[in-house]
Structure formats: structure tokens, C-alpha cells
Amino acid sequence: MQNIIFYLARYHVFLLFLLLETICLTLVYRYNHYQRSSMLSTANKVSGNLLRQVQSTQNYLHLRTINDSLMSELAQLRNQNSFLQQQLRLENEDLYCRTHFDTTQLGLYEYVGASVINNTLYRPDNYITINKGSSNGIAPEMGVISNTGVVGIVKNVSPNFSTILSLLHRSIRVSAKFKSNNFVGSLRWDEKDSQHMLLDDIPKHAKIILGDTITTSGYSSFFPPDVMIGTVAEWKLDPGSNFYYIRIKLSSDFNSLKYIYAIKYLPKQEQENLEQKTQHE
């Protein structure tokens, strides 16, 4: 007994050191595996508010680029509007069209707009913080896009803020396809730079041209189909391999990300339940 007390007294600093390190490493482990400790993240109220202040100052400096991005967004909406008007006219003119018009995609997705208040690019795991949270209808695992392309997936939410796993994150996988021939692969980040990602699982009988457009496949419940991801920047086929090595140039510029949309897939629960049920049978 006396010996124990003697050791405790002699090594108390070292023991305390071990205890504190254990706490820290447990936090690291828990966060990576259970994704729970949103308290110690930028979704926290204190840090969120401070970062918002910083961001609002930066916004003044970026007004011109923000204007540009709003203009292009407006243009895109106008295009869409004219396209939809044309569709509507065709509908009215020709009843036959209605039977070919895909009504199942209507009203399946709901969009929530938000602005980015914190964004990292050069870590092995990058996160984005936005100024909307659960009180605005954002929930974990919603897909996030910008007007230029896919951005990431919502990870944690607090009432007024959310953190997003950026595409530039080691654990992210997005189901993607070639717009031209519908070959589907899996998109991941190789940590090299913020402009490029790799597309895996494209078999060697697929035909690839530099500059081919890559979009979301719509197989997962995160993103609607045909959202722009990027274009093929480089590809090669190693001898003996059955799959291409493909490098994608992302269409979203993560450097200048300001506004994003979180996507709510309304029948998500239904789809997942059904898929799970099928797997368990």
C-alpha cells in the first residue's frame, strides 16, 4: 500500500499525462468512428458565431465575385425557365408528349440555400461550415451542391449551423457516371489538390474521351441524377488492369465557394428501408 502511494506521488505528473492523452486520443477515435462530438466542431455556437463574423468581413471584400456568381446563377435559372416554358408549350400542344414525360422525378427533391462561413482545402480531411442548420430543415446525410457542381455531404447539424464533408475528404465516395454512355464508377479524393478527384471502377471496355462530362448517377439517395461533377482531365489503362485510372477536373471551384444548396430527397427513408429489407432477406 505504501509503495503504491509512493509511486503515485513520484509519478503523478506522468500518470496525469497518460490520462489526458488517453482522453484526447479517445476524442480523436470517437470522432472518426461515431461522428458524434459536434460540440467540438465548427457547428458549435461559439465558434460558429465567431467564424460568421470573420466571414461577413470577408464578404465585403468578395462582393464582386459574389455578384458574378449570382449573375451566372440567375442566367442558369433563366435558361431553365425558358426550357421549362418550352416543355410546357409542347405539353399543351401535343397530348402525346405527356405519356413520354417522366413525372416520377417531379417534386422528389427540395433545395435549401445557405452561405459558406468556413472552408478548408488542403487538409487530408476537409470540412465546410454553413450558416443554416436543423431549424432550416437541414439534416445529416443530405447532399450538397453549388451552382457549378457537387460539393459534399452534410455531416453534423446544430440549430443554426451545419458542417459538411467536402468532396475533398478521404472517406467520401460519390457514385458518378459518364453522361455520354452511363458507365457508373465511384469518385474519391487522392489528397493531391483541390481541383481533381479520381474515378474508380470504370471497366476497360468503356470508351473514354478527354473532356467527357461526369455527373452524379442518382443511385445513392444523396444527389439527384445528372448533377454536374466535372470533366475527364487524364486517363490511362495500366497493362493487366481491368479498370481505368481516371482523373477528373472538378467543375466546382472549392477556392471560391460562397453559396451552396443542401438537397433533401423526400422519399429517402422509403428507399433506404426498402433497400435494407431486400438485403436482409
Place this chain on the structure above:
Amino acid sequence: MNSRIFENIFRFVAIMFLQIVVLNQIELHGFVVLYIYPLFILLLPFETPHWAMLFIGLGTGLMMDMFTNTPGMHAAATVLLAYCRPLILRLNEGIAEYEPGDEPAIASLGLRWFVMYTFMGVLLHHTFFFLLEAYSFSFLWRTIARIIFSTIASVVLMVINEYLFRQK
């Protein structure tokens, strides 16, 4: 005594503010990440009790973690730094003589001592932090480059900071 505590609290706020509001927003192409906050641990008075230093390190690290989405990583690295500080001080004893009441500063102990001392501390902190961040050894060379470049950049920053704000 009280004025020194007050001075350290003020330094904590100033350094954390600089770190979070300015340095965390700067990203120099991945290889160089600027961390000045370990300086706060390095500049604590010599007679700070060892156990208290561990807790201060934990608090500082957790605060950093809160702003960078890295729960535990900064805290683990900073606690390690706080634990090893007496050892680093002893290793540098040959360069300058410590006298009671001295502060770890260029003004009292000289530039050479300060650079060696911060370099050792920051290298230890960055090595542990970046390895933990990489979580594996699959990008070992990349991680080593990050450690070296970031350590040099952080030490330069700390010396500049020292000359700007603490020259008497």
C-alpha cells in the same frame, strides 16, 4: 505574481485570436500550415507547475480543435508538448543560463536559445499532430514534408511575433 498571471491570460487571448482569425484562414498549398498557438505553452513562466501545464495544454488544444473540426488532435499534440517542455528546457540549458524570475524570451536568453527551444518544441508538436492527422503512414513522405515546412514556417512566425510584441 498576479500581474504575470494576467499577462499570460492576455497573451493566451491574443495568440488564439491571431491563430483563429488570421492564420487558420491562410492555406499555403497544403505543405505549410501555420500554427503559432504552441508558443503560448512555450512562453509560460519557468516555475509553472508541471501538472498545471498539462491542463493548460489540454485547454489550449481543445480550443483549437473546436475551430478546426479536429476533436482531440490539437489537444493530444499540445498535452505532449506541455509534458515534454521541462525536458526541452533541460536540453537547451547549455546555450543560456536560466536565472530565477527569467522568462523564456529573446530579450533575456538570446535569439539562438529561443530559436533552438521553439524549434524543438514545435517540431515535437507538429510531428505528433501531422502523424495523427494523416492517421496512417500511407503518405509518409508527404506528411514528413508537411512537418518540416510547417515547423520552419511556425518558428519563423514565432520569432517575428517575439520581435514585434515583446521587445523591451
